[in-house]
Amino acid sequence: MYPPPATKIKHFGSLRTAAIWAGILGVVQSIIWMGLTITAICAFNCVVYITNDLTYGTMVKTVFFDLYFKGGCKMSPSDYQNYDQTILNTVTTVFDPSQILIWDSVYLGVSVCWLIVSIVLLLWVRKDNPKQTLTAIYTWAFFVAAICCMDIASGVIFGVDYARFNDAALKYNANSVNSGEIYPMAATLIAGGVAAISMMIISFKGFVLWFINFGLLVYLLMRAIRIATDKDGVDTLFNPRKDSNDILTTRPPIRAYEEEKVEIQAYNNAAYLPDTRSVAETIEVNEGAIVRAAHMSMDSNLLDRRFRDLNAFQQYPAPNPQNSRPLRQQSQVPVQETIVVATAGFPQPDYSPQPSPNGILRPHQY
16 A cells, blocks of 8 residues: 655664765875875886985985886986995895886776775765665775785885895994994995885875774675665664664554554453444333332242342353354444343233222222
8 A cells, every 4th residue: 555665774874974984085095195106107217306416315215216116217317316236236125116116007096996986985875775875885895905905915015125124234334343344335224224114104004094994994894784684674774673772763654544453352251242343223221110110010029039139130141161262253234233131031010000999990080
């Protein structure tokens, strides 16, 4: 009679809030890392300017560029200062600049997809469309999971590079008091360690952002799984639904114009018979006239004493004990019934006038 209620998501506020945070952070972070990867690609092609003077202040920047971003191009001395790389080349990094270029290109593509799905997440998470909400969450979660995995891999790789530069720097003397020769260019190993640990921190997005992304990923995936596995036809939800205390959201809809089955209440009184809903023709008896007629009858003294008590006379007789007697079905057609209060054996009242003492009927005198 009524169309089924539309599927909705209970406790939508928490889901919408998490989706907004995930979408905004995804848009901001994806734009930042797109810029960083494009800068790295440009640095590999010797487009980005580094420095034209090699000092201890510019050594970290120069070594950082030379280790991870300088390609096979030839830079002019005015754009790049040549220096002794003998000690620096004694340490082999996990990724060379050409492999870093491939990694940056893949990360750039994933970042572009991350930007798109973050915008979709902001627009598609709606309360009245669970299917569209699931599509947005699953798509966003796929690319964020890929980003998190790539961040872990690159962070571990640059962490290995930092350990190698640190071990190599421990082999060189930096003080004239100690025995051994001092190599000023061994400072490039320290610069290489700083570059490696900087790349590790950048890969992990400062660690804090990585944990935020991972937490939002787990939260939204849990809610999406609850929505997808819910089989309730009335409403779709991701928080506990069966033990909810919200009566307004868990009670069945009110159907004011539908016919409902009426349950017949069973009584423990064995002498009670439920009335059938039928039109009955009743005869009203004047109780006072019956009592007076019973006392005026000549044979009233011969009757049983119980007829003098009208209340005892009207008691219900106990029906036959039937424990499994089915309830009478309600008839669609009204049944005409006649209820007679008096029973057989009750004396007929005598309303004839009493005879005069001398047996002569006198006419009425007016």
